[in-house]
Amino acid sequence: MKDLSQAKNFDEFMEGIWRQNPVFVMVLGMCPALAVTVSAVNALAMGFATTFVLVCSCLLVSLMRKLVPKEVRIATYIVIIATFVTVVDYIIQALSLELYEALGAFIQLIVVNCIILGRAEAHASKHPPLTAITNALGMGIGFTIGLFALGGVREILGAGKFFGVSLFGANFQPWVVMVLPPGGFFVLGAWLLLFAALKRRKEAHLAASGDGHGA
Amino acid sequence: MNPSDQAPQATSAASLVKTLGLVSALCGVIIVGAYQGTYEAAAANRRLALERTIFRIVPAAKTMSEWQATTQGIRPAGGEAAAGAIKFYAAYAADGSLAGIAVEGAAKGYADVVRILYGYSPDCQCVNGIGVVAMKETPGIGDKIITDEAFLANFKALDVKLDQELARLANEVKVVKQGSKTDAWQIDAISGATVTSRAVGKAINDSAQVLLPKLVPNIEQLRKKES
Numbered sequence: 001m002k003d004l005s006q007a008k009n010f011d012e013f014m015e016g017i018w019r020q021n022p023v024f025v026m027v028l029g030m031c032p033a034l035a036v037t038v039s040a041v042n043a044l045a046m047g048f049a050t051t052f053v054l055v056c057s058c059l060l061v062s063l064m065r066k067l068v069p070k071e072v073r074i075a076t077y078i079v080i081i082a083t084f085v086t087v088v089d090y091i092i093q094a095l096s097l098e099l100y101e102a103l104g105a106f107i108q109l110i111v112v113n114c115i116i117l118g119r120a121e122a123h124a125s126k127h128p129p130l131t132a133i134t135n136a137l138g139m140g141i142g143f144t145i146g147l148f149a150l151g152g153v154r155e156i157l158g159a160g161k162f163f164g165v166s167l168f169g170a171n172f173q174p175w176v177v178m179v180l181p182p183g184g185f186f187v188l189g190a191w192l193l194l195f196a197a198l199k200r201r202k203e204a205h206l207a208a209s210g211d212g213h214g215a
Numbered sequence: 216m217n218p219s220d221q222a223p224q225a226t227s228a229a230s231l232v233k234t235l236g237l238v239s240a241l242c243g244v245i246i247v248g249a250y251q252g253t254y255e256a257a258a259a260n261r262r263l264a265l266e267r268t269i270f271r272i273v274p275a276a277k278t279m280s281e282w283q284a285t286t287q288g289i290r291p292a293g294g295e296a297a298a299g300a301i302k303f304y305a306a307y308a309a310d311g312s313l314a315g316i317a318v319e320g321a322a323k324g325y326a327d328v329v330r331i332l333y334g335y336s337p338d339c340q341c342v343n344g345i346g347v348v349a350m351k352e353t354p355g356i357g358d359k360i361i362t363d364e365a366f367l368a369n370f371k372a373l374d375v376k377l378d379q380e381l382a383r384l385a386n387e388v389k390v391v392k393q394g395s396k397t398d399a400w401q402i403d404a405i406s407g408a409t410v411t412s413r414a415v416g417k418a419i420n421d422s423a424q425v426l427l428p429k430l431v432p433n434i435e436q437l438r439k440k441e442s
Contacts, residue, residue, distance in 0.1 A: 038354060068234055069226040076238050083242035087249040094256035097264045101349060159355070176355040 009134050016139030022115045023146025023188075024195050029115045033147055034184035036106045040163050043151025045099050047144025049092065049107060053084045054116050054140045055133055058124035062132035065125045077120045078111070085110045115143060153187050154178045265332075265348075269304055272334035272344030273315035276306030282437070284429040289436060301426050305437045306334075313337070313438050318426055319348065320418030325410040327351040329360075331418050335375070335427070337434050341399070342373040342388075342419060350411075357411035366405045366412065374399035375423045382428050390416035 022028045032050070037043045057080045068076050089107050092100050100107070110116065119139055124132040155161055158178030160168045177183050270276050281292040283300040292302060301318075308314040316335040321328050329352065334344035345360075345367070352358050360366060378385040386400040390413045393406040404412035 064238070068238075069231055071226055072231050072235055075235060079235075079238050079242050083245050086246050090249045090253040090257065094253035094260065097257075097260045104351070174355060179354045 009131070012131055012135045013138040015135060016137075016142035017145065018142070020139075021142045021146060022139055023143060023150075024191060026115075027192075028118065029113045029143060030188075031109060032106050032113060033143075033150060034181065034188065036103055037147050037151035037154055037184060037187075038158070038179045039102075039155040039161075040148060040152045041099075042102050043147040044144065045092070046103060046106065047140070047147045049088045049103075050110055050113060050115070050143055051137065051140025052088055053081060053110050053113075054119060054136045054143075056084045056087075057081045057116060058119055058132045058136035059129055061120045061124040062127060062129045068125075073125065074117075074121070077117055077125075081116050081120065082111050115139060149191060150184065150187050153190075154183055157187075158183055265304075268332050268346040268348065269306055269317040269334075272317060272332060272346045273306040274344075275308045275314040277309045277314075279304050279306045279317070284426055286429075289430060289433045301422070301429070303426060303430070311439060315343065316430070316437070318422055320422035322414040322417035322421060324350060324352050324414035325357050325408075326353065329411065329414040329418060331415060333370070333419050333422075335423070335430075337431070337437075339372060340374070340376045340431075342370055342375055342423075345370045345415065345419075352408075352411045357408050359405050359408050360411055360415055363405050365403065369396070369402045372399065373402065373419070375419070375427060377427055377431055381431055384420070384424055384427065388416050388420040388423065 016022065020026055023030075023033055029050070032046050036046045057077070060080050061077055064076070085108060088110065092103065092107060119136055123135050127135070152162065155163075156167065157175045158180075160166060160172040160174045166172075175183075178187065266279060269279055281302060282289055282305055283292045283302050285300045303319070304317040306314045306317060316337065317332050318335055319330065319332055321330045323329075327350070329350040330348040332346045332348055333342050335341075336343045347361050350358065350360075352360070373388065374386065375388065376385045377383065384400075386398065388400055388402065390402045390404050390409075391397075392409075393404050396403040402412065402416045
């Protein structure tokens with residue numbers, strides 16, 4: 001029985017990381033995903049900030065799921081999400097001013113990140129707190145991985161650095177467009193292409209092996 | 216439609232208000248708690264960032280104090296800021312002598328306002344260092360103003376002498392095309408980042424034109440650190 005619930009929890013957790021990855025599968029939350037991923041550090045910071053908001057607001061939404069009448073549920077969720085975004089805003093200011101400057105308005109814009117409201121409405125409001133947190137944590141980490149995949153590639157190509165450490169020496173001429181807004185689209189497109197190709201190969205493989213068994 | 220079918224689903228207005236009120240109150244408490252909890256660390260961070268920039272552009276500096284220039288002269292900042300007062304920072308060396316003055320300036324750049332701090336040395340009457348407080352210029356292009364060696368060399372001794380009446384700069388600080396700098400009050404622009412380069416020049420010029428006529432006649436007040 002315990003194994004079963006653990007397996008279910010693991011499944012809830014993995015949903016956001018792989019099967020329903022917010023960036024690469026659901027293609028949600030593109031505004032921060034494209035805007036702040038100019039470096040690996042920014043991407044991780046944005047990912048962690050979003051994860052924090054996601055987990056805290058899903059916990060609160062889940063705890064209050066029986067108290068909140070459905071007429072005012074969206075208003076309630078927005079208030080809760082905005083609260084935790086404000087909290088994150090203060091925490092980042094206290095941790096590092098440079099990071100705060102780099103992330104700029106996108107911290108405040110976590111409020112309208114559709115992943116968070118989407119998770120609150122579609123998942124947390126229908127599940128008990130533990131399940132909701134597990135799922136939210138998975139989604140948050142999945143989002144962080146997605147942002148990191150964008151930010152890491154863009155920093156390497158666009159600035160020749162990784163986590164601020166120069167990789168190619170002084171003679172490297174960086175591919176500046178990669179850290180400009182269009183670069184976000186290029187890198188995201190390339191990643192989506194890769195995942196689509198993988199998916200197609202897997203399907204083709206499954207179909208082929210299915211045929212093999214049939215014959 | 217039968218009204219009794221609808222009745223069980225509708226929630227009374229009082230209960231809606233109660234729920235929203237409860238949620239808002241709870242969230243208010245959380246926000247105030249977070250604000251109180253992080254206020255000191257955030258304020259300390261801001262002060263540290265400012266000090267770091269000032270100590271970088273005035274390398275000999277060990278301590279600093281905040282001043283403001285008003286129409287009557289200059290006085291230490293604190294308490295009520297007079298209308299139209301300009302803030303600047305006096306930086307002192309370890310022995311308490313004046314190491315330099317740091318002043319904020321701002322001008323419109325390519326993406327947004329570029330806010331800089333520049334170091335002013337009363338001895339050579341020149342600008343001898345700049346640092347960026349905030350900017351949103353294009354990475355790799357506009358943000359070269361803090362990395363480009365040739366551009367930063369402009370600010371080793373940028374001439375900002377006042378004229379005879381001490382009313383304005385003898386020569387306006389001007390940004391010129393890369394490689395055409397001839398006078399000490401000109402700034403060689405970064406080619407490809409002309410707009411941002413101009414913003415730096417304009418920020419220094421605008422701020423120096425207003426502040427220096429008030430500051431220079433009273434410079435003796437700043438010579439020694441007040442204890």
